[in-house]
Amino acid sequence: MPTDALKNSTPFLKVEGLGKAFPGSPEPVFDAVNFGIHQGEFVCIIGHSGCGKTTILNVLAGLESATMGHVFMDNREVAGPSLDRGVVFQGHALMPWLTVRKNIAFAVRSKWPDWSRAQVNEHVEKYVALVGLAAAIDKKPSALSGGMKQRVGIARAFAIQPRMLLLDEPFGALDALTRGTIQDELLRICAETHQTVFMITHDVDEAILLADRILLMSNGPQARVAEIVQNTMPRTRTRATLHHDPQYYRIRNHLVDFLVARSKDLSHGRAPAQPLVVTPGLDPEPEPEPSPRSTPVVEPIPLRRIA
Ligand SMILES: Nc1ncnc2c1ncn2[C@@H]1O[C@H](COP(=O)(O)OP(=O)(O)OP(=O)(O)O)[C@@H](O)[C@H]1O
Numbered sequence: 093m094p095t096d097a098l099k100n101s102t103p104f105l106k107v108e109g110l111g112k113a114f115p116g117s118p119e120p121v122f123d124a125v126n127f128g129i130h131q132g133e134f135v136c137i138i139g140h141s142g143c144g145k146t147t148i149l150n151v152l153a154g155l156e157s158a159t160m161g162h163v164f165m166d167n168r169e170v171a172g173p174s175l176d177r178g179v180v181f182q183g184h185a186l187m188p189w190l191t192v193r194k195n196i197a198f199a200v201r202s203k204w205p206d207w208s209r210a211q212v213n214e215h216v217e218k219y220v221a222l223v224g225l226a227a228a229i230d231k232k233p234s235a236l237s238g239g240m241k242q243r244v245g246i247a248r249a250f251a252i253q254p255r256m257l258l259l260d261e262p263f264g265a266l267d268a269l270t271r272g273t274i275q276d277e278l279l280r281i282c283a284e285t286h287q288t289v290f291m292i293t294h295d296v297d298e299a300i301l302l303a304d305r306i307l308l309m310s311n312g313p314q315a316r317v318a319e320i321v322q323n324t325m326p327r328t329r330t331r332a333t334l335h336h337d338p339q340y341y342r343i344r345n346h347l348v349d350f351l352v353a354r355s356k357d358l359s360h361g362r363a364p365a366q367p368l369v370v371t372p373g374l375d376p377e378p379e380p381e382p383s384p385r386s387t388p389v390v391e392p393i394p395l396r397r398i399a
């Protein structure tokens with residue numbers, strides 16, 4: 093969706109003043125977290141370990157409750173888990189005693205309890221094929237590689253046709269090659285299905301490849317979404333072409349600079365409650381600091397002697 097249209101429409105998912113304090117801790121892990129996600133948008137969140145990303149995702153999934161604020165999906169407050177939201181956890185969380193087919197069929201039957209066995213089977217086979225695992229459909233998770241298990245997790249989340257997909261570092265444990273292949277698959281499936289996605293990642297390149305917008309979270313305690321970076325590169329970007337676009341380096345430098353230099357200074361609620369929206373490389377250049385050389389030399393005015 094073009095940026096202007098996004099600005100003017102109501103977000104599909106709205107997060108308002110979200111905060112979480114765990115018992116026994118003097119300060120909340122995060123507070124005043126505000127952002128929205130539009131239908132069909134792919135949003136990534138990046139921030140240092142422990143700032144509260146998984147907790148936010150769990151609150152969006154309805155698996156955990158916040159201590160402050162609200163989450164609305166399609167104008168209804170999220171108050172518990174729902175098959176409207178598909179979650180892919182960092183560990184694949186498959187049932188080890190069931191085959192790929194049965195793992196996914198279990199989720200499909202929960203969503204459509206009235207479907208016949210043949211209907212369920214056809215649906216499962218379609219989604220297993222989508223992630224390229226047709227040949228492994230009757231294998232148990234123990235007979236699959238780590239990357240294949242992750243793909244089963246993704247197929248299972250997609251198979252229930254959730255209105256919102258929530259991904260917690262789904263590729264964290266994969267080697268670079270497998271990761272790249274699955275990223276490409278995810279991009280293709282999202283383009284085909286216009287899926288709305290919220291994804292946690294630690295990998296800035298992954299975020300630039302996949303996300304339309306990247307939420308930058310400051311460090312905790314009292315972490316916040318400090319900035320929202322618009323990905324100004326065309327959606328047709330691929331892993332092979334990404335680094336040929338000068339805009340890639342501007343966005344990447346901005347993300348790395350935030351994580352390395354700025355995120356820690358914004359802990360303890362020093363980040364703005366309403367995140368700054370930035371377009372690295374396209375924002376007007378800030379006024380340069382006057383350097384000592386360019387500062388006009390003010391000649392001291394000689395004091396007149398009073399005769
Ligand atoms: N059940 C709990 N009780 C107390 N503290 C908790 C609980 N769950 C999480 N925390 C704390 O909340 C903070 C945020 O945890 P969370 O798992 O959301 O971080 P994260 O940003 O996902 O980190 P990572 O990048 O390492 O996955 C951490 O400091 C953690 O210790």
Ligand SMILES: [Mg+2]
Pocket residue numbers: 145146147
């Ligand atoms: Mg986490």
